[in-house]
Amino acid sequence: MARLQQTRRKPISFDTTIRNPERLPPFLSILKAYEGKVLTYDLALEIEAWIIIQKIYIPTESTLGNYRKEYSNKFIFKAKDQTDSAQRTVRDYFEEWKNSEAGQFPLEKMLYLLKNTTQEFRQDSSMPGGWISRFYTQFVFANELGFIHTEFNEDIEFSQNGNLMIHDFKFGLAVQDYSDSYETSAFLIAFSKYQINNPYRSNTINVNFFPLVLAVIKYLDEKYDRPGIHREDITFIIAWGNNDYIALAEYIHEFREKFGYRASEETIYEYAMNLIDESTPNTLNPASFSFIEAKKKDYKFKKLTVETRDEVVRKLRMTRLISLRGAGRFIDIDSTNKDKIDYILQSYLENKSFSLTDSKAYLDYMGHIDKFLEYPPEILETNETLNAKQIALQEWSKNSWEFINKELEKAAKGSSTNDLILKEIKAPARFEFLISIVLHKALSRAVINPNYISDDQGIPYSTAGGQKKGAIGADIDIYEDSMHVLAEPTISPARAFQVEHELPSIQEHVLSANEQDFDDLNKEHINEWFAVFIAPNIVPAVGNRIDIVKRESGVEIFAWTAVDFGEFSKSVKSIKDYRLVRPYAVGRTLKKR
Structure with a gap:
């Protein structure tokens, strides 16, 4: 799925189609049944059908229950069934699926629904629109984290870490006495290695995101005795363009020395935009009015100050290495797992180069299990x-x-x-x-x-x-x-x-x-x-x-x-x-x- 696009400087962001990372294992465990098969559009539609049958993803009536004879706005679609009875059949099948228990609806009927309805959704110009594009977005972040390889017209492949992610899942369902330690381990391994410059991104910055966050927090803790970083400080991290954690930490400290914790979101946005402006140094200044006016549609205010910030906190917590302090306003290192944090900083802060066309090499690197980062299935509490x-x-x-x-x-x-x-x-x-x-x-x-x-x-x-x-x-x-x-x-x-x-x-x-x-x-x-x-x-x-x-x-x-x-x-x-x-x-x- 790696796609050649024009690379440009962008703030750090994460795919939000599957907003909560804990939803990944059910999706991936459906895909696992098709490992080794060539991913065609027909096969993608069948996998999507099972995802909906198992109610891992629940489309709305306006999409799955709405017969479309033809559609030609964002892409071209023509329903498989062109008969006068198709609209009624779609409505009846949708009601039957809606009232069914997960896993009980027939595959043939779901495929009929998918071939006679569509979403007005298209990932990019190289993708067919509708349900195929939806399939793409559901798995793109798993590709980026190195769990799987799902390139169309190539074999579906799982990495070692992808198999670890679904250890306690079978075809969309958690097994008896399920433990989330396996998926947490897999996510920690992936997020520790994850870097913004990878074959699935078209970003010019070389940032190893999670190690950078940990390094900034540790530096501020040790030098200034701070309780980690404020949630609002995450905006500066997602606007930063390299792995220089000392410069970033000092920038955050200087900003807080000047404004305390009274700075408005507008002020934070203006200073973060200046970090994105590559024509200016990373000094404590707001971006120019002209830069903000020219780039505010690309670097949206809400994206920088709310949406990506929330995504980051959600994913940080998934690692079990980040604590919440000060009524949830501060993000800090979990003192019970300092050994893992030190190991990550020693092992994964250095950026690696990957060709935008070599997604397999990226999968091999990301998908290898780092045993030191695994959590035991049974956590012995202290x-x-x-x-x-x-x-x-x-x-x-x-x-x-x-x-x-x-x-x-x-x-x-x-x-x-x-x-x-x-x-x-x-x-x-x-x-x-x-x-x-x-x-x-x-x-x-x-x-x-x-x-x-x-x-x-x-x-x-x-x-x-x-x-x-x-x-x-x-x-x-x-x-x-x-x-x-x-x-x-x-x-x-x-x-x-x-x-x-x-x-x-x-x-x-x-x-x-x-x-x-x-x-x-x-x-x-x-x-x-x-x-x-x-x-x-x-x-x-x-x-x-x-x-x-x-x-x-x-x-x-x-x-x-x-x-x-x-x-x-x-x-x-x-x-x-x-x-x-x-x-x-x-x-x-x-x-x-």
Whole structure:
């Protein structure tokens, strides 16, 4: 997919088609089934069909449900089915797909939809428009990170690191007791090596982005005792044009000495634009009015001050090497992983040259696994990180019930948040974090031990790992008097995922907790075990499965919707207060006359 384009000086940016990097593994695991095959347009359409069938990508009704006989604006498209009944068929198939469970819709029908509908989207002049261009954008960033090679009319290829990325995924779905350590390792390896001058970019600057960020933070920490860089300072980094981290760090320090943290976004934009202007030195001055007027369409204000800045923070957090400080306003090095940071700075700050036409050489370099940067599947927490979690829960539980439950509702609905810390926590981990805060606030006599992976501030990077040797795999362990209770939040509203994946896992977790507690002399006083399951919604099938679990093993699971759980928690006194069967969690039964 590397394309020859006119190279020019541009600020650093990242592809945002797949906005959250954690969405990459499901996409790539669909592609994996086609490794070794020549990527034709027909094959790309089939892969796109499976991505939509598995509901990894969900198009709107205006695209997938809208029959287009012909289209000739941005590109030429003609529907495969030209009959009068095609419009009705498209509408019926779309409704059938929309109401289907992930993976259940027939491939033949989805291919029919893709051949008779289109998106008004074209990546560039060399690409066919519509669904083929959408396929291209979904995989271009994975190519740039060295996970795969998807050049049209060439074999689909996965690198070692690409295979590591999908270690716990199979055809779009996470495997049982999934751990995100594999994909986090793969992303850290890729981002450590990643440089802006690569075959998939047409940028003239030679920047190794992540090592540059780490070097700037470390320099400012050590020389000026700063708590990292302010979020706004990222604008200067994305406008910088080389790997001279000392000059960049001094520039940021000088800017803050002059303006403090009171500078407006307009001022930050003007100074960043001067860094982009190659006709001026990188001294502390705003760009000229003429340069801004000439370039403001190329270097958009919102792109430099909001969009790319947010993308950078999101990707930095994916590495598990960056902590959030000062209520999320500062980005700093995670003190628990300094060894990896030092290694990256020693190994990957030097820029390498790649021909714009040699994407295979780039894949070989990027795709090689650096063992030192891998995270183990089982993270052994230190006393430092355990204490940080408890401190974070204590601080966050001081917030009002109104704030906590509003954020819990947002997380359950998949809505965005304005909180600078919560917005940088991946949705599943944010949900676990908020449930832990609710429990900590509600249960004064209980010990709440969340198992999500966190930074040195106790803020989650990712969700709890699955069940492994020596770990029962619970999301949150709660100890109160003689009870050991497992809280198991899931962000997924899907019926199949809750019934077929979550509840069997919870059953196993409770049984394992019971067995481990019996073997632990320090837990001889524990004689009661059950689980609380929290999800955005609870379907009746959950109630039926819970009944089966109890009959099979004696394990009790009590299901709650997130909103109900949050509101009910305002008045609880003990963890046993959650032992209720809510009306929406009652299984379906045959009606009798």
